[in-house]
Amino acid sequence: MASRSNPLVLPIAKIDQETENVRTFTFEYEFNSRPGQFVMLWVPGVDQKPFSIANDKNGKFELTIFALGKATNAVFEMKVGDKLGISGPYGSAYRFKKDSHVITVGGGYGAAPLAFATDNARAAGCSVDFLVGARSKEDLLFEERAALAGANVVVATDDGSKGHKGYVTDVLVEILEQRKKDGQLEDTKVLTCGPELMQHKVATICAEFGVPSEVSIERYMKCGFGICGNCTMDGTGQTTCLQGPVVSGEQALGLEEFGKYHRDKTGIRHEF
Amino acid sequence: MARVAANGAGGVTMKSVRTEPVEGNPNPVMIGEEQYFLNAVGLPGPGVKNVIPELEQFRSLTDSVLIGSIFGTTHEEFGEAARMLCETSIDLLEVDISCPHASHLYEKPFAHDIDSIEKITKLVKENSNVPILLKLSPNTWQIGEYAKAAEAAGADGITGVNTAIGLEMNIQARRPVLANKSGGVSGPALKPIALKAVWDIYEAVKIPIIGTGGVTNGADAIEMLMAGASLIGVGSALYYRGEKAMKLIAKEMEEIMEQEGFKSIEEIIGIGHNE
Numbered sequence: 001m002a003s004r005s006n007p008l009v010l011p012i013a014k015i016d017q018e019t020e021n022v023r024t025f026t027f028e029y030e031f032n033s034r035p036g037q038f039v040m041l042w043v044p045g046v047d048q049k050p051f052s053i054a055n056d057k058n059g060k061f062e063l064t065i066f067a068l069g070k071a072t073n074a075v076f077e078m079k080v081g082d083k084l085g086i087s088g089p090y091g092s093a094y095r096f097k098k099d100s101h102v103i104t105v106g107g108g109y110g111a112a113p114l115a116f117a118t119d120n121a122r123a124a125g126c127s128v129d130f131l132v133g134a135r136s137k138e139d140l141l142f143e144e145r146a147a148l149a150g151a152n153v154v155v156a157t158d159d160g161s162k163g164h165k166g167y168v169t170d171v172l173v174e175i176l177e178q179r180k181k182d183g184q185l186e187d188t189k190v191l192t193c194g195p196e197l198m199q200h201k202v203a204t205i206c207a208e209f210g211v212p213s214e215v216s217i218e219r220y221m222k223c224g225f226g227i228c229g230n231c232t233m234d235g236t237g238q239t240t241c242l243q244g245p246v247v248s249g250e251q252a253l254g255l256e257e258f259g260k261y262h263r264d265k266t267g268i269r270h271e272f
Numbered sequence: 273m274a275r276v277a278a279n280g281a282g283g284v285t286m287k288s289v290r291t292e293p294v295e296g297n298p299n300p301v302m303i304g305e306e307q308y309f310l311n312a313v314g315l316p317g318p319g320v321k322n323v324i325p326e327l328e329q330f331r332s333l334t335d336s337v338l339i340g341s342i343f344g345t346t347h348e349e350f351g352e353a354a355r356m357l358c359e360t361s362i363d364l365l366e367v368d369i370s371c372p373h374a375s376h377l378y379e380k381p382f383a384h385d386i387d388s389i390e391k392i393t394k395l396v397k398e399n400s401n402v403p404i405l406l407k408l409s410p411n412t413w414q415i416g417e418y419a420k421a422a423e424a425a426g427a428d429g430i431t432g433v434n435t436a437i438g439l440e441m442n443i444q445a446r447r448p449v450l451a452n453k454s455g456g457v458s459g460p461a462l463k464p465i466a467l468k469a470v471w472d473i474y475e476a477v478k479i480p481i482i483g484t485g486g487v488t489n490g491a492d493a494i495e496m497l498m499a500g501a502s503l504i505g506v507g508s509a510l511y512y513r514g515e516k517a518m519k520l521i522a523k524e525m526e527e528i529m530e531q532e533g534f535k536s537i538e539e540i541i542g543i544g545h546n547e
Contacts, residue, residue: 040299
């Protein structure tokens with residue numbers, strides 16, 4: 001619960017260029033967040049938007065940001081020492097059992113919270129398959145970080161410039177089939193983040209294999225703590241910011257709008 | 273909305289809409305503290321036409337009372353929004369003339385001008401097929417006069433009150449937190465302000481009052497009844513106490529009624545005004 005949501009304003013300590021349009025911004029602070037949770041990032045005088053957390057340990061807090069609109073472009077103008085406001089952490093996190101097998105399926109910059117989840121899963125004694133997809137090899141994120149954490153990294157690109165040519169979900173099917181053959185489906189869990197249609201496919205595949213999954217749902221958020229109602233989902237009326245963003249694949253597939261439509265800031269529906 | 277109804281609300285007030293879609297204010301639009309929220313959401317909504325299918329869906333899911341809610345940017349638009357919304361089935365119509373954070377839509381809320389209150393009330397009444405409730409602002413010393421003007425122009429009830437105007441600062445950023453700078457204060461801190469507003473409205477008019485503003489527990493609700501409300505609106509308590517808030521409040525009201533020897537809600541309404 002956000003008993004106080006007036007943002008904490010922190011200077012940017014470090015900026016790393018990840019890909020052409022993606023940068024990681026580091027702050028020297030720990031929010032005690034868990035992978036899958038998000039913060040509201042305030043660009044004073046510009047806007048405030050939700051971002052999933054890419055890292056939060058050893059005195060460092062990181063947000064991996066794609067330059068997409070007014071707020072993110074303003075963040076990209078900033079230099080080390082410039083200040084941004086952070087409220088949170090908010091929302092639900094990915095869950096996995098100690099010493100189990102975790103498969104993460106990331107699309108685009110959806111890889112950020114999954115890299116954080118991979119670090120924590122490895123620290124909890126899990127083996128991890130880190131599957132990551134992108135348009136092209138230049139757009140791939142966090143391969144190295146996941147490999148350093150000791151994950152088995154598998155890459156898919158739309159143009160075939162690296163790894164499997166095609167969807168990252170094809171790789172997931174292959175891996176699950178192999179684990180099924182080897183009698184290793186039990187104790188396996190799949191975590192996903194990225195474009196909603198990809199996540200819908202991941203949840204559907206996992207349901208077919210009888211493997212539990214967790215998805216991360218993105219909806220237009222205004223307040224971030226369950227009051228304004230902008231991010232409620234049809235089917236249950238649950239808010240994405242409090243009951244989400246991470247929900248089980250099973251629950252997501254039961255939501256009327258998951259993989260079908262979302263709402264803009266006025267509340268009007270748009271098909272995916 | 274259906275989720276709130278399923279959790280014990282007797283009725284649900286929809287978010288206010290105008291004839292056209294509204295994006296609302298830029299973020300940050302809200303901050304939450306232990307005792308209050310400050311928001312400048314700025315009346316975002318899909319517009320009457322797009323909201324009607326959503327209300328029809330609500331109707332198909334629950335038998336709960338549905339209170340429609342409209343606003344406008346001109347006197348005439350209130351009438352038009354009422355006419356459009358009354359094409360679907362609603363039980364009551366709230367007329368929001370008092371939102372304090374919609375300066376992107378109108379200069380100041382209509383609730384602070386007797387002439388506007390009269391004109392809007394008449395236009396909405398002419399264009400509605402259900403009882404209408406004028407939602408007033410606490411940011412005034414003469415809410416009773418405004419309530420009288422609404423009653424005389426045909427209002428069937430008053431909703432008291434909207435949020436109190438406020439501002440919060442961020443020390444490190446050296447500026448107000450909300451992008452809109454000012455916003456409306458709701459939550460527990462609004463309760464004494466709302467009680468005084470309901471008190472003044474009750475002294476001024478005969479029509480029923482929906483008391484709303486910071487009602488978080490059964491005691492708050494009983495106090496609202498004593499000040500003159502005959503129906504209670506609850507909003508931010510859903511945050512402070514979770515989705516069971518309505519059931520908890522109702523149970524606490526029953527406990528207080530038993531302790532105090534009240535047999536019915538009717539005997540509590542306005543009792544605070546007895547000398």
